Each structure stands twice: as structure tokens, then as C-alpha cells.
Amino acid sequence: MSDVNNSTTALEAERAEKEYSGPMLAADGTPLKRSLNKALRRQKLSALLLIAPLLIFVMVTFIAPIADMLFRSVENEIVSDTLPRTTTALEEWDAESGETPEASVYEALYHDIFIAQERKLHTRLGSRLNYELTGASSMFRKSGRGVDDIGEVYQDQLEDLNEFWERGENWNEVLGSDAWLVDIKGWTEDSGTPQPAFEMRDGITELFPQTATYYLIFADFVQNEDEDYLYEEDPWSLIYSAFYDDLTGENASSIASYSGTGAAEIAEAAAAAPSFETVEYKTAFAEIDKDWVALPVWETIRAYSPNFTNGYFLNSVDMQKSADGPEFRPENQRIYGTLFLRTLFMSMCITISCILLGYPIGWILANLPARTANLLMILVLLPFWTSLLVRTSAWKVMLQQQGVVNDTLVWLGVVADDSRLALINNQTGTIIAMTHILLPFMILPLYSVMKTVPPTYLRAAKSLGATNWTAFWRVYFPQSVPGIGAGSILVFILSIGYYITPEIVGGTTGTFISNRIAYHISSSLNWGLAAALGAILLAVVLGLYYAYDKIVGIDNVKLGG
Amino acid sequence: MVALTPIFRKPVSFYVPVVAAIGAVAGLFVGTANGSVFLGILIGAISMAALAFVLTKIIKNETIGRWGTFIALAVIGYFMGGIPAMLIGAAFGWFFAWLSFWLYEGRYRAKVEPYLTPGQVLWHFTFRVICGAIFVFLITPILVIMPLSFNAENFFTFTPEMLSFDPAGYSLKHYRDFFNSSDWQGAVWNSVKIAPAATLLSVSFGTLAAIGLSQPHVPFRRAIMAILISPMIVPLIISAAGMYFFYSRVGLQGTYIGVVLAHAALGIPFVIITVTATLVGFDRSLTRAAANMGANPVTTFFRVQMPLILPGVISGGLFAFITSFDEVVVVLFVGSAGQKTLPWQMFTGLREQISPTILAVATILVGISICLLTVVELLRRRSERLRGMSPG
Structure with missing residues (x-):
């Protein structure tokens, strides 16, 4: 077989060679192949150029936000941003040992929390960690107030020693460079120029490393965040404790030979420092909140130190981080699993009721004479075009205890006046209202598929002896399945992400996962969790979207019949 | 497609029971509303069966029969419960008179294929009634809010004044609120x-x-x-x-x-x-x-x-x-x-x-x-x- 093929192709090639001695040329003399390729390329390019503006627009206004949301669901920079020193110091700590971290970690924590509370960031971190560890929020709030007391121990002693240390001007004179001091003194708020940025005096950073580090942070904060006049600003008590650390640290001997501005006061302080009353940071934090000397808080901080976390995702599937890896939350704290299941279940109910109600309508529209069908089509299209809120408010009004539906039922005697049905603020309400709202999305694809099924098939089946049911079930129904598939996926995709209608008619038991996402964005402010829940929902929807594309083809979506 | 099905008059034994059955369904609702289910069904069935019989066998003239029933039931309704009952009575009268003649003359057969069995014809019309109910479901919420928006009270249901078409029950007050x-x-x-x-x-x-x-x-x-x-x-x-x-x-x-x-x-x-x-x-x-x-x-x-x-x-x-x-x-x-x-x-x-x-x-x-x-x-x-x- 292959021999035959080979010989014929060889023969053809030979013939071709005889007939055409060179490549075929286009009118302008270039080889036709190249010329055609060029034309094709130009066509492709012009098509892409036409699409490009919209594609860029959608990328920026729509795809980028979605990507940002996905990023937020794993992003976790708040812990390492707010507690940079603590997280670094904590790397050494062995969580398995069952002991709280060593003193250096508590010292780092003091520095971090002090700066964070000045910037008012500690409560934010507290509420972030509170998602993982109940009580963290109040711990951080208390600690924010408590760290001032720790620093004041050194501040009071230094100020008692010499009033020189009380005033911001003196600190600036000692630490600031001469050029900067001239600039800052000459600056006034009315001058319209920004405050001259703080510059450290040469040699200070080497001599007082701690003080210099924190003073720079302090200066930056005062000048850029508080926008106060730095020269007259009294330093944080954190500066005093840092200064004490420098005085008693390894540079103590070289400090003794310091001869710059304020040399006398520094020498005096250096002499007095060793006899100062000191603070044990660990004990101090234990006094603020005894949980600081317990393990859970440190495990949590350590677990959330990396810049990325799967914590939000674990949280949204009712799991949590623990020392032995992810584990399920206690039974009574699991809510999202139930919520996801409820969303899926209710979307299924809505889809099924849409099929049940939409199928007869699709059939009758497809089988009636065109004029009548067009008239009846208006009854389908009018709800489709009516504002979603109008339809939702109509259902809210109709389904109330004293609403039209209950009134009619009572009047007909179907229910007694004192046992009116609870049709709203529960699952029933959501399902009724959403079935009504999404029904057109089922009817339209069903109708367009059923329109293509020739009615003669059914008659043929019946004339061959099929009963009504067999004819329908074996002949008609299989041909309408594509319509059911298209409609169901469309309705399911739309219902699974619905927010407005469940919010208004769903009460507490009839709400969807979307309502929880909205709650986390606007009320509990747990954006990471909202993003993680959204990412899961998005994954489900995209999976269905892919299926829809495979079954129906996204180009075949029809609007309004 | 209009099938050329020959139509002919049906015997009493067919259409009187059918009208009676539908009358019984109507009677069921009226009966439950008034406290007695069984009596309602019974009165509904008997009165509607009698109506069908009288119309087709005694009056015979369709135009007179249908208008007569329409007006008679409207008047009865008016004396029983004012304007709303009059409308309901008129609707009932129109429907049952139409139904009686529709069945009696065999017109229901005119537009369905001649070879269908009675069961299939029944299903044909039941199916249409179901579809009609679904269309009602689709359109009702939109229709209901329109009259309700003219409510003179701050209620979300029809007040008795509205049901009796009392002009005092209607107002443009909510529209004024909106524009002001x-x-x-x-x-x-x-x-x-x-x-x-x-x-x-x-x-x-x-x-x-x-x-x-x-x-x-x-x-x-x-x-x-x-x-x-x-x-x-x-x-x-x-x-x-x-x-x-x-x-x-x-x-x-x-x-x-x-x-x-x-x-x-x-x-x-x-x-x-x-x-x-x-x-x-x-x-x-x-x-x-x-x-x-x-x-x-x-x-x-x-x-x-x-x-x-x-x-x-x-x-x-x-x-x-x-x-x-x-x-x-x-x-x-x-x-x-x-x-x-x-x-x-x-x-x-x-x-x-x-x-x-x-x-x-x-x-x-x-x-x-x-x-x-x-x-x-x-x-x-x-x-x-x-x-x-x-x-x-």
C-alpha cells in the first residue's frame, strides 16, 4: 500500500518538475507563495489592529482587576511589613521546643509594635491575625497602649538625669547634620517648600547605631506622615530606650571619647546608664497580655510571616493552619463548606425548575404558528428586558406575609389567614424569584434548538407505532438535549454567582456564597478571605464556561431570540 | 397548520360532565373560602352542569345564551359583593358559557389532527393550560406592580378600596414622592x-x-x-x-x-x-x-x-x-x-x-x-x- 503511494507521489513530483521550471510568480514578480503569505500576514495584522484597542481596554478594566483579586487571595505582606524585626528574629525560634521565644524576639516585638502603633497599623495587623487566632485583635490593641510604658521607663530616668533630654531641639542638635540644622531652622510652613529632609550627623550612625536607626524612622514619620515641624518635635520614648541600649552596648567605650554637640550631657548619661532601672521585655509583654508568653500567638505569627499564604484558601474550605499542617476546623466553626454546598444545591434547584418550566414553553413557542409564537415571545422577552431590581422588588412585594400571593391564597381558602406561608427571607423565596428571573435564559436557547427539530419526526415515530411517550422520549427529547444543556449551563453559571436577589429575598437561610463575599468586602473587611472565596467561585464558573464553550460554542450565544 | 378535522355536535353525556368537573374545581375554591369544601364542589358541579344543559338544549341560540349568562352572573355577582364580585361573576359567566358551546359543538377538535385519540386531545389542552400557567408566572410580577404603584396607602397589597375600584383607593402619591x-x-x-x-x-x-x-x-x-x-x-x-x-x-x-x-x-x-x-x-x-x-x-x-x-x-x-x-x-x-x-x-x-x-x-x-x-x-x-x- 505504501509502495503504491510512494510511487504515485514520486510520479506526480516528476511531472510537476517537467511542467514548472521555476516558482510561480505573482503579477509584481515576487514568488506567489511569498506574496500570498505577505497578504495573509497583512490581513491578520489589520484584524489584530482592529481588535487591539478593545482587548487592551478589557485587559485593563476587567482582567487586571480579576488578577489583582486572585493575587490578594494569597498575598500576606501585612505581617512581615508590620513586624519586620520580629519575623526575622523569630526565624531562629524552634516551635517544637514548646518554649516561648527568647528575649531578643520580645525586644524586636517592642520595636515593631512601637513603630506600628505610632503609624496606627497595629490594630490592622491585630484584626488580620484575629481571623486566624481569636483574641489577637485585643492583644495588639492593648500592646499598642502598653509599649509606651516600656519606653517611658528609660525616658523618665534620662529626663530626671538632665532636662536636656526632654526637648526635641536638643536631640536634633545632637543627631542632625549642621547643614540640615541650618536649613530646618530657616524653614517655615508658609514658605511653600517641603520641609528639608532630616540628615544624620557624620559619625552618629557608627557611634549610636540603634538610636540612629530609630531616629531616622521617627524623623521620616514626623516629616512625611504627620507633617509636623521635626525640629521642635519631642522624640518617641522608643528613641530613649534605643539610646539606653547604645549607651550600655558594645560602643560604650568609644562613646566616652565623643566630643561633638552635647558631649557633656552624653558623657553624663553614659556614666549614669549602667545603674538605670531596666526593663525585661518579656515580662513587660507578659504584663500587657499573658497570651504573649503562650505559644499560639507565636505559632500564628510565624505561620503568617511569609509574604504569601494559603491561609485564606484554607479558611474558605473550613480548614486552618496548625503545627502539623492544614487541618479541618472544629465542627461548629465550619460555615463555608455548608455555604458552598447550599449555593450549589440551590443553583441546581433553580436550574431544574427552569428546565421544568422552560421546556413546555420552548416547545409551544417552537410548534405554534409564527404569528402566535411571536406574540407569546413578548411575554418571555418582556421579563428579560425588565430591570432585575424591578423583578426582585415585585417578588419582594408579592411574597410578603401580607403580600399579593398570600392574600390570594387566603382568599381562595388554600391557606388559613393565621397560617400564612413564609415565602420570603428563606430558600423558597430565593428559588421562586430566581427561577422567574433566569427563566428567559433557559427558554431562549431551548426555543432556538427546538425550532430546528422537524415536527415530521414525531409524526413518523407515531405512524411507526410509537406511543406518545415513546415518541417524545426516544425521538424528540434526544434532539432537544443540546438546548437543555446550553440553557442549564447558562442558568447555572448565572445563578451560582447571584448576589442581588438572594440579598433581598433570601433572608439568612437563602443567601449564596456571593453574599458572604460581599459581606467580607464591605463589613468584616477580610479582603483576603473574600478574594479566596471569589477565586474558588471563579474557578467553578470558568470550568462551566469551558464546558459551555465546548458544548455550545461561545459565538453561538443568542440574545433576545 | 389547520387540520381539516370534521366537527360535529357531542352528546350530552360527554360535555355536561366535563363542564360539571370544571365547575367543581371552581366550586372547590369558592367552597374553601366560605368554609365548606364539599358543599362548594357539589354546588359548583351541579349548577354548572345545569347551566351547560340549559344553554345547549333549551336556549340553543349561542349568541343569546352566552350574553345571557354573562349578564346574569355579573348581576348576581354585583348583588352578592359589589363591583369586584360583578367582574368575577361576569368572567365566570363568559367562560362557562363559552366552554359549554365549545364542547357541545365539538369545536375543540377543529384545530387538532383528526387521528388523535380523546386522551391525546385532552392532553393537548391540558398542556396548553400548563403553558398558560407558566406564562402567567412569567408576566404576573410585572403586571402586579403596576396597579399597586397607584395605591393610595403605603401598603404592598391591594386594599379593599382598590379592589372595589373606588377612586379614593388610587392616587399618584408615590409618583409625586419620586419626582419630589x-x-x-x-x-x-x-x-x-x-x-x-x-x-x-x-x-x-x-x-x-x-x-x-x-x-x-x-x-x-x-x-x-x-x-x-x-x-x-x-x-x-x-x-x-x-x-x-x-x-x-x-x-x-x-x-x-x-x-x-x-x-x-x-x-x-x-x-x-x-x-x-x-x-x-x-x-x-x-x-x-x-x-x-x-x-x-x-x-x-x-x-x-x-x-x-x-x-x-x-x-x-x-x-x-x-x-x-x-x-x-x-x-x-x-x-x-x-x-x-x-x-x-x-x-x-x-x-x-x-x-x-x-x-x-x-x-x-x-x-x-x-x-x-x-x-x-x-x-x-x-x-x-x-x-x-x-x-x-
């Missing part, structure tokens, strides 16, 4: 400012892209299409959340421009879908002919292509407009109090202090939707006619 409230007027104004801008953006970008997409050779066509359609598929709450996060990063959150951009993105799939559908039937040789006669691409577009695809562009634009005009989730997150649109105001109204003013607004919006629906349908038919896809 600065909240509502501000919301309308915001919607009117946002929706056209968003529509303009999505129509201009969308039409260009749709033309590009319908060229014969487009690389990555499927992927591009999937991206462009995605705003319609991704749940609104996710779009809203993403846009809220992202727009607050770039400082667009709570601005007019932010809301317009967001709404334009949401409207784009509708423009793409409708315009590409129109372009499917577009004859490309027309543009080539135009080019042949010396028109540059811009002239060709505006003088040749645009007039032909205009119906599609306009209906795509209307879809984009209604998307923006009706959108609440995204504006709820991306907008701030300054961009409070009409749907947002309705949403707050529904969630917090629900007032019947919402029904007045809803009725006005239904009016607008009817206008838009008419325009879109007319455009669709015109476009199909232009492309020779339908004979009408």
Missing part, C-alpha cells in the same frame, strides 16, 4: 450621566473589534473571543470585588470615570455578540467594490459597512445601555455616594426602608423596558430583512 425626592432625582441624574458614557465606550471599541473578529484570518480568535466575552460570564460579585480592589489601588474607586469604565467593560460582550451576529451575513464584496471605486477604508466603513450593520450596532448599544442602566453590584462597590445610581437607590430602598415609591419607579422602568424591547425587536427584524434571512 432629591435622593431619587439625584439617582436618576447619575444613571443618566453614567449609562450613555459607558455605552459610547463599549459600542465604539466593541464595533471595531467585532469587525476585526469577523475577518477571515484572525490569529487566536477563540482565545480573544473568550476574553472579550468573559465579563458576561464571570459572576458580577467577582468582577465587583476585583474592580474594587484594583480601582482603589489606582485611585479610580469612587470616581465617575471608574464607574463608567467598569460599566463599559460589562457592556462589551453584548456589543460583540450582537455586532458579530450582524456581520455574519455581511457581504464582503461590497467593501471590495467600494475600494475598487476609489473609496478609502474610512469612507468605506462609514458609507458602506456602517449603514448595513447599524441595526446590530444599535441593538448592541441598547443592550450595553440597559446593562449599565440596570447594573447595581459593581456600582455598589466601585462607586461612592456621589455615583449613586437608580438601581443602587432601589437596592438600598429594598434593603432598608422599603417604601411604595419603589413600585412607582419600577413601573416607570417597565415602561422604559417596553420601549427598548420594541426598538430592539424592530431593529432585529429590519436587520434580518436587510440580510434576506426572513421573508417578512
